Amino acid sequence: MVILTSFPPPDEGIRHREEATAAFIQSRDLGKGTLYIAESRVSWVGQDSSGFSLEYPSVALHALSRDLRAFPEECLYLMIDGDLGEGEEESSENGQDDEQPASEIRFVPDDKSHLEAMYKAMSECQALHPDPADVGDSDDDGVYEDADEEDEGAEYDVRAAEQQRGCHQLEADAGNGDWEAGDEPMETGQFEDAEPDH
Known part of the structure; x- marks a missing residue:
């Protein structure tokens, strides 16, 4: 149940x-009021001074919705x-009883x-309140366990794999495979467009 309270x-x-x-x-129209997007929270105060306030960690998603098939007016959408x-x-x-419930809030300004x-x-304000679940544990340092070999503790080092792939790429880029240290470099410009004879 949505509880509207009176607050400044x-x-x-x-x-x-x-x-x-x-x-x-959800689909309940609370009427018109004033929306405040502050660094600490999002608040909406109706014309009768009742309203609600949301802390940023509870906002799973925010977006601009312009799809009039999803909602009859363009709005700021919050999940x-x-x-x-x-x-x-x-x-x-x-x-979907095993999933965490979510609710939708839409703010529709008169001036779109x-x-x-x-x-x-x-x-900007949401960025001031990062989701603790999204803040990675810096202790793993890019090392992940292989899910199939979890019992054996096999690890996959992302940076080492990228460096290894980079070394192979450098070797491949060094030439076409037929070039040797004593060979002369290929003549450059041999494939440039010829100038027309006028």
């Missing part, structure tokens, strides 16, 4: 503010980790020319 809009780190923006959670209460029947009907600026601000 963010007052620090606001990267974009868009008035007259409709908010949709949120977790069920916001509107899609409970849908997940059980599709047999502001969508690019909204997306840019969202991207």
